[in-house]
Amino acid sequence: xxxxxxxxxxxxxxxxxxxxxxxxxxxxxxxxxxxxxxxxxxxxxxxxxxxxxxxxxxxxxxxxxxxxxxxxxxxxxxxxxxxxxxxxxx
Numbered sequence: 001x002x003x004x005x006x007x008x009x010x011x012x013x014x015x016x017x018x019x020x021x022x023x024x025x026x027x028x029x030x031x032x033x034x035x036x037x038x039x040x041x042x043x044x045x046x047x048x049x050x051x052x053x054x055x056x057x058x059x060x061x062x063x064x065x066x067x068x069x070x071x072x073x074x075x076x077x078x079x080x081x082x083x084x085x086x087x088x089x090x
Contacts, residue, residue: 006033008046008087016064018048018083023061029085049084 008031017025031046056078058065067078 007031008033008044009085012045012047016048016050016083018085019081020058020061020065023058029082031085031087044087044089046085046087049086054079054083 009027009029012027014025014027017027018029019026054067055064056067056076066081066083068076068081069078070076
């Protein structure tokens with residue numbers, strides 16, 4: 001059987017996701033794979049890495065948000081405005 005694209009992020013809850021825009025978590029970062037053994041990988045799901053050092057308090061929209069490296073020209077000390085996504089392989 002030929003494998004088509006398999007999105008390992010499909011169906012995950014949006015809170016938290018990989019990116020927060022105007023108070024709403026979104027999955028704009030994906031893990032896609034192409035494989036002839038998609039039935040094996042279909043049991044796997046992607047995840048978002050939410051270590052405390054990657055997050056900051058979201059004072060405007062409440063809750064947490066990714067701790068960015070910069071906001072305009074101000075250095076905030078974070079890693080990225082996206083949280084990392086990953087999948088655990090057996």
